[in-house]
Amino acid sequence: MKQHTYFLYSLLILPAILFTTVQASAQDDLEKAIPIIKTTHEKVSATFKSTKLINGHTNETIYKNEMDFKVDHRFGDIAGSNGGLRQFFGLDQSTDVRIGFDYGLSDRVTVGLARAKGATAVQQLYELSIKYRLLEQTTDDHIPFAITFFGSNTIAAIHASDDPTSATAYRNLGDRTNYVSQLIIARKMSPGFSFSLTPSYLHRNFTTYRDQNELFALGAGARAKLSKRVALVIDYFLPFRNTADKAYLEKVNNVKFYNPLGVGLEMETGGHIFHLNFTNAAAIEEMQFIPSTTSSWLKGQYRWGFSISRRFSFNHTKKQVETGT
Amino acid sequence: MKNLIVFLMLVLSTSTINAQQIRTSSSATITFFSSTIVEDIEAKSASATSAFDVVSGNLLFRVKNTSFQFPKKLMQEHFNENYMESDTYPLSDFKGKISPLPDFTKDGTYTATATGNLNIHGVTKTYTAPVTFTITGGNITAKTVFRVRISDHGIKVPALVFKNIAEFVEVRVVTTYLSKNN
Numbered sequence: 001m002k003q004h005t006y007f008l009y010s011l012l013i014l015p016a017i018l019f020t021t022v023q024a025s026a027q028d029d030l031e032k033a034i035p036i037i038k039t040t041h042e043k044v045s046a047t048f049k050s051t052k053l054i055n056g057h058t059n060e061t062i063y064k065n066e067m068d069f070k071v072d073h074r075f076g077d078i079a080g081s082n083g084g085l086r087q088f089f090g091l092d093q094s095t096d097v098r099i100g101f102d103y104g105l106s107d108r109v110t111v112g113l114a115r116a117k118g119a120t121a122v123q124q125l126y127e128l129s130i131k132y133r134l135l136e137q138t139t140d141d142h143i144p145f146a147i148t149f150f151g152s153n154t155i156a157a158i159h160a161s162d163d164p165t166s167a168t169a170y171r172n173l174g175d176r177t178n179y180v181s182q183l184i185i186a187r188k189m190s191p192g193f194s195f196s197l198t199p200s201y202l203h204r205n206f207t208t209y210r211d212q213n214e215l216f217a218l219g220a221g222a223r224a225k226l227s228k229r230v231a232l233v234i235d236y237f238l239p240f241r242n243t244a245d246k247a248y249l250e251k252v253n254n255v256k257f258y259n260p261l262g263v264g265l266e267m268e269t270g271g272h273i274f275h276l277n278f279t280n281a282a283a284i285e286e287m288q289f290i291p292s293t294t295s296s297w298l299k300g301q302y303r304w305g306f307s308i309s310r311r312f313s314f315n316h317t318k319k320q321v322e323t324g325t
Numbered sequence: 326m327k328n329l330i331v332f333l334m335l336v337l338s339t340s341t342i343n344a345q346q347i348r349t350s351s352s353a354t355i356t357f358f359s360s361t362i363v364e365d366i367e368a369k370s371a372s373a374t375s376a377f378d379v380v381s382g383n384l385l386f387r388v389k390n391t392s393f394q395f396p397k398k399l400m401q402e403h404f405n406e407n408y409m410e411s412d413t414y415p416l417s418d419f420k421g422k423i424s425p426l427p428d429f430t431k432d433g434t435y436t437a438t439a440t441g442n443l444n445i446h447g448v449t450k451t452y453t454a455p456v457t458f459t460i461t462g463g464n465i466t467a468k469t470v471f472r473v474r475i476s477d478h479g480i481k482v483p484a485l486v487f488k489n490i491a492e493f494v495e496v497r498v499v500t501t502y503l504s505k506n507n
Contacts, residue, residue: 027420030385034376035351037389037416045391046406063398107398191412228407229483268407270486271399313397 044137047146047188048196050309051102051110051131053221053235054262054277055289056198059148059186061110061131065314068102068110072284072307074119079300090303095119095282100127108133112152119283120292121167121208124157127285137187145187154178154287167208175206178287182219192225200237202287210248216240217290223266231266233275237290255294264305275307346380348465348502355388355498357473359491366400366490368393375500379465382423384439386498387416408480409446417445419452427458434459439469445478463504470497 048058051068062068076093077083083090100114112129129152137146155177160170170176179202186196198219207213221235237260250256264277280302281289295301353373359366373388390411395401405411421441427433435458442449454471472493475482482490 027383027385029347030376030378030383030420033347033349034385034387035349035374037351037372037374037387037392039389042391045402066399191410228410269483270403270489272485311399313399315396315398 039140041138041140041142044139044146044188047137047186047194048223049231049266049268050273050275050307052275052307053196053223053233054264054275054279054305055260055281055284056196056219056221056235056237056286057131057148057150057182057184058196058221058223059133059146059184061108061133061148062102062104062311063313064104064106066104067312067314068100068309069312070098070100070102070114070307070309072096072098072100072116072305074279074282074284074305075303077295077301077303078278079302081299083300095303096284096288098284102129102131116283116285118156118158118285118288119281120288121161122156122158122288125154125285125288126157127152127154129153134183145185148184148186150180150182150184152180152286154180154285165209167206167211170206177205179203180286180290182286193222195222196220198237200286200290202290204287204291208249210245210252212242212245212291215291226265229268231268232263233266233277234261234263236261239290241291256296258293258296260289260293261297262305271311271313273307273309275305275309277305277307278302279305346378348377348379348505350375350500350502353386353388353498353500355386355393355496357393357497358495360495361488361491364489366395368395368401368404370394373498373500375502377423377465377467377502379426379429382426384419384421384423384441386419386500388418389416390414408475408482414445414447417443419443421452423456427460429458429460429463429465432460432462443473445473446480448478450477465502466499467502468497468499470495472496 048060051058051060073094074096076087076090076095078090087093096117096119098114098116100112102110102112104110110131114127116125117123118125132149134149135143135147137143158168161168163169182198182200184196184198186194188194200217200219202215204213217237217239219237223231223233225231246257258280260281262277262279264275267274280295280297281293282295283289351374352371353375354371355373356369370388370392372392373386376385390409391405419441421439423437423439425437427435427437437456438453439456440453443452452471454469456467456469459466472495474493
């Protein structure tokens with residue numbers, strides 16, 4: 001009889017315990033019941049903040065119906081034989097200036113028109129460009145990296161030279177035309193760090209005697225966030241030159257070719273992006289700074305540069321009409 | 326003694342039924358407005374999720390911050406990158422309770438109050454907001470409007486865009502919990 005009571009007692013306890021558990025876990029029940037948020041290959045946004053790092057392009061395009069107005073400036077050598085206090089650390093000179101407008105035809109396609117001074121003998125440049133996002137990285141690594149194509153066509157408007165060995169001894173419009181094709185392969189490694197590799201192909205229809213019409217190069221770049229709105233940016237290009245032609249040109253022109261390297265700070269506020277950078281490349285356009293950089297960091301031939309980008313959106317927010325519920 | 330066991334069994338089974346009284350939605354809409362002289366900003370997510378216990382009044386809302394759609398995509402990028410920091414805080418949620426509970430078996434419109442904790446940008450704050458329930462044929466539609474001071478949730482607006490983003494953002498939530506019989 002006593003055992004029987006004990007059994008009944010335990011039977012009583014059990015549901016009582018269960019009941020309190022259910023009461024205590026009311027919020028847990030909701031947690032269990034709430035539908036799981038589905039994410040299907042969500043695209044990684046803002047691998048880079050700007051369409052350019054310092055010299056080279058990033059995989060970023062601008063959004064549909066946006067316009068990006070961009071001004072790039074490169075000053076003269078900070079140190080070395082052409083720099084120093086006499087030239088006010090390069091601020092008395094500007095080796096290149098570029099003013100560009102980009103427009104987003106869609107979220108994946110951006111077209112651009114730009115005018116640059118040009119840093120070599122090839123000057124008065126007009127650039128038409130297209131950027132197309134071929135692949136976009138996804139947060140679940142379904143696509144682990146982004147690939148963007150960049151293509152540009154740059155025409156030099158400078159008066160043709162009479163010297164047939166000159167880089168500007170143009171005979172027709174075709175001679176004035178230069179093409180750049182790049183595949184920008186980028187990955188956002190973490191919210192604060194992204195990097196890119198840029199295999200590039202340049203074709204210049206007309207060059208100085210024994211300079212290469214065709215040139216392959218590999219670019220690399222990275223961005224590391226220092227704070228929410230300030231990042232350190234760096235990029236580098238390695239041109240694969242023909243050794244014999246390179247030696248000839250260096251001897252004849254008494255110059256040396258160097259690989260362009262840029263480091264800078266990127267600051268972002270609303271629709272503005274400011275870059276303050278230092279680079280040995282004097283030129284801004286791809287068809288010039290990749291094959292024709294003849295200034296060296298080690299000789300003090302690096303310069304201060306900046307770029308200002310302002311993005312305008314033509315997608316208007318509709319004015320709020322309803323109020324309250 | 327036998328009666329007591331039966332009684333407890335009944336209590337237990339009632340609480341099991343309670344668990345089945347949870348209504349859910351995976352398409353709740355959350356809209357927010359920031360209005361200043363310079364600019365009006367509106368963003369909407371139609372994929373917020375919710376669970377609502379119609380017996381206890383307990384309520385849970387959850388939304389993925391990257392699901393908010395802005396008319397200007399650059400704004401959306403800034404929202405996630407600079408303000409919400411969606412990489413670090415991917416979700417915003419609300420855990421609260423509705424009172425008084427309307428009779429969900431009768432069609433009609435009822436008002437009640439939701440009180441609970443709202444977590445945005447990793448910062449939790451207690452809110453109380455009026456809720457309007459509309460009940461038609463077992464389906465429950467709930468609507469609410471409340472204001473969030475963005476600085477309360479540790480979201481800083483830089484001086485340069487201070488005039489473009491309002492101090493208070495108006496949040497509207499509309500959700501429909503379909504009847505289990507549907």
